[in-house]
Amino acid sequence: MIVVLGASGYVGQAYAACLRAKGVPFVGLSRSDVDYTKQETLTAFLKETRPEFLINAAGYTGKPNVDACEKDKANCLQGNAVLPGAVRAACTAAAIPWGHVSSGCIFSGTRPDGQGFSETDAPNFSFRQNNCSFYSGTKALGEEVLGYGVTGADETGVPQWNFLEGEPNGYIWRLRIPFDNKDNPRNYLTKLMRYESLLDATNSLSQLGEFVRATLECWEKRVPAGIYNVTNPGSISTHEVVALIEETGVCRKKFQFFKDEADFMRSAAKTPRSNCVLRTDKLRDAGIRMSEVHDAIRQALREWAR
């Protein structure tokens, strides 16, 4: 049996659907049944029920978007930085392996050498860099709470991010701007179609179903514990996604773009957004495949369901 925390959320529901489809028994733990935010409560539950694996898909994202986190900082910190620590401690105490859904939004842009960020590059969109939204700050702090920190820099000067306490004992899976073929306010494609104006930026993205399948494969194949960027290989610009929306005829509106990021910040956003490219070779080298990002977007649009 697998335990899923946050099973009623956008990501958690995708886990529930995938596990159901695979016929894997699981429990979607709700806080009203077991207050898993309390380390001792979760530990006792895990010791009693002895699941084979735990997935932490709980987190605080802000609704309708990340701006909302600026108004609810305590709960945002609790859900994204404190809870992962409690989950890890409880899983360690009960000897249950675990995986945590982190986010690629702790990065901005690309590395100085033009490459995407790898799992050993330190977050550059975080409290530590003093350039981030409160949401991104709490997600990066969540990885610190899970034992990661800066350990020097590589030859290009990029600070390196490593587990500081010996060997990592769980998975950190970085999701990045989830989308799939179902119209939903959390779906990136829905958001693009609903926003009045769009910001052109180049990003790595995660097809939600592929993300869930890939992360479960990490556990099934017993790939080494640690951080994995779980995004569709490659990167794509907002203009390219819009071209695919137009090409597939899913939405026939005339898309408007902000002039630039300054225009976007002035007119639409309260807090800076992460736009970034992540490398995915670690996941691929572990034998786990995801489809190329343009293909994944095209596929979702072809199967678009309202």
Add this chain to the structure above:
Amino acid sequence: MIVVLGASGYVGQAYAACLRAKGVPFVGLSRSDVDYTKQETLTAFLKETRPEFLINAAGYTGKPNVDACEKDKANCLQGNAVLPGAVRAACTAAAIPWGHVSSGCIFSGTRPDGQGFSETDAPNFSFRQNNCSFYSGTKALGEEVLGYGVTGADETGVPQWNFLEGEPNGYIWRLRIPFDNKDNPRNYLTKLMRYESLLDATNSLSQLGEFVRATLECWEKRVPAGIYNVTNPGSISTHEVVALIEETGVCRKKFQFFKDEADFMRSAAKTPRSNCVLRTDKLRDAGIRMSEVHDAIRQALREWAR
């Protein structure tokens, strides 16, 4: 009736002693009675009992010292950054005025103009500056969670720290290296006498009993809500404190000093320490007096009790 959170801690016990001596009725809330870390639970308790004031003296400090916080990041964040937010939200919901014990350890050194830091200077020893211990990071984040943030810089270039949401509705009292006349592992004077070697640094300090009395006066006199540095006026170096220890004969050992901060970090510390000077004119101008720091140290040593 006044509610004190964290009444069993070093600071909380001093509140309990002071309120008892004043004959002010109070309840030292314990988490096993009322889980005040849950916003709804605390709100319900406050609505039912309707105290006239709430003091949050709960916090996570690390034992025996701040290095321990590096090993328990989730609980440190919970106690110092999430809990203050829950307390403020519950007090707001129940319309109960409140005061929170923050820390001066979110600063390092002095301002560029050589002055101590005032309440409107932004913390310079914090996650945002990426130079701090995890403990200091969480305390500065706690003030962010309570509604403060950077709003530009003053004429000397020091970033300014202001309440971002209208008018502040509670007190933030900054304590700094507490001491008193009672031998205790949390007492700065005890620490100095027990450490093998000392780091020479100039600091503002808070005589614990005076801190508690001054903060209660804030409430009694209804001084305006907001941040107050509650330290004994002036600053003092470790060498000066040691000279007073020797002068009063409280401890006759030969005190050793580290060569410099690098030597200290190499041989004794896991994480950087805050050493800083705070201005105290805001408290004084509000009509609340504390004794000069050398006088306060001398007094504590004269009345030293093992």
